[in-house]
Amino acid sequence: MDSSKIVLNPAGAEQESRVWIERLTAIGSERDAALAELHALLLRAARFEVGRRRAASSQLRGGDHDDLAQQSADDALLAVLGKLGDFRGESRFTTWAYKFALYEAAAKVRKRSWQGREVPLTAEAWPLMADDHQRTAQQSVEITERLAALGEAIERELTPHQREVLVALALNDVPIDVLAERLNTTRGALYKTLHDGRQKLRSVLAARGLGLDEHKEQTPA
Amino acid sequence: MIAPGHSNRDDLLARLTGPPGPELSCEECFAQLDHYVELELAGTDADTTIPGMRAHLEGCSACGEDHESLRALIATEARADT
Numbered sequence: 424m425d426s427s428k429i430v431l432n433p434a435g436a437e438q439e440s441r442v443w444i445e446r447l448t449a450i451g452s453e454r455d456a457a458l459a460e461l462h463a464l465l466l467r468a469a470r471f472e473v474g475r476r477r478a479a480s481s482q483l484r485g486g487d488h489d490d491l492a493q494q495s496a497d498d499a500l501l502a503v504l505g506k507l508g509d510f511r512g513e514s515r516f517t518t519w520a521y522k523f524a525l526y527e528a529a530a531k532v533r534k535r536s537w538q539g540r541e542v543p544l545t546a547e548a549w550p551l552m553a554d555d556h557q558r559t560a561q562q563s564v565e566i567t568e569r570l571a572a573l574g575e576a577i578e579r580e581l582t583p584h585q586r587e588v589l590v591a592l593a594l595n596d597v598p599i600d601v602l603a604e605r606l607n608t609t610r611g612a613l614y615k616t617l618h619d620g621r622q623k624l625r626s627v628l629a630a631r632g633l634g635l636d637e638h639k640e641q642t643p644a
Numbered sequence: 645m646i647a648p649g650h651s652n653r654d655d656l657l658a659r660l661t662g663p664p665g666p667e668l669s670c671e672e673c674f675a676q677l678d679h680y681v682e683l684e685l686a687g688t689d690a691d692t693t694i695p696g697m698r699a700h701l702e703g704c705s706a707c708g709e710d711h712e713s714l715r716a717l718i719a720t721e722a723r724a725d726t
């Protein structure tokens with residue numbers, strides 16, 4: 424057997440998942456025990472996530488932020504129970520449940536690390552950064568032209584909302600969950616706005632003969 | 645203003661224009677993330693089974709990070725089990 428692959432034992436996993444669902448939809452002490460076990464698993468996942476993020480963020484060092492892990496496990500437990508009917512058995516039940524805990528924890532950590540910081544929605548000026556000089560003159564000219572065209576298109580072609588979202592997320596590194604909270608919307612809605620803006624920018628580049636990958640395939644005759 | 649963290653212009657270009665081709669939404673990504681990670685860890689072709697996922701994980705840094713975390717957690721547990 425190839426030892427580089429992780430064997431997840433599908434048959435045993437299916438049985439295990441079925442037992443989880445049965446216990447969580449039972450009544451009485453059986454269900455209480457399953458809930459406690461599930462909460463413990465979710466808490467472990469949330470702590471795993473908080474630990475990863477804390478290591479990567481200078482804002483979060485110097486505190487264990489276990490309150491975030493606890494809150495994430497509580498919220499994830501509610502989310503899992505609310506979505507139990509959506510579980511299709513395409514993965515192990517525990518893998519499916521973990522993603523809720525990780526999602527809650529990651530979003531909470533991103534928000535805490537931006538607490539009290541201003542969320543920049545505008546670019547003061549179009550960033551014309553120095554090139555790294557590790558390219559041919561021709562490549563360098565192409566990328567300069569593209570960035571100049573993008574700077575112009577961001578000002579002229581995007582709606583104000585698209586511009587704000589693109590600048591905050593793609594230019595100013597604002598985490599999407601933080602922006603969603605400030606603008607009172609969701610990650611999914613913001614990403615759609617970002618995606619639409621990016622598509623518009625791509626089409627502007629293509630129209631000017633500065634297309635990215637597309638121009639390799641469909642060079643006009 | 646020099647955007648923080650973007651030392652190179654290719655990176656900036658990629659962030660502004662996103663990945664090429666069709667991609668899942670954040671909601672679709674979340675719905676399929678557990679399945680995708682298990683396929684990846686089992687060494688099967690996750691991208692053929694769930695098209696549009698890879699592009700979304702490249703284009704959406706939050707979902708990309710969530711994917712990394714789930715993958716790391718499951719890999720850690722699978723190693724602990726054996």
Ligand SMILES: [Zn+2]
Pocket residue numbers: 614669670671673700704706707708
């Ligand atoms: Zn996403």
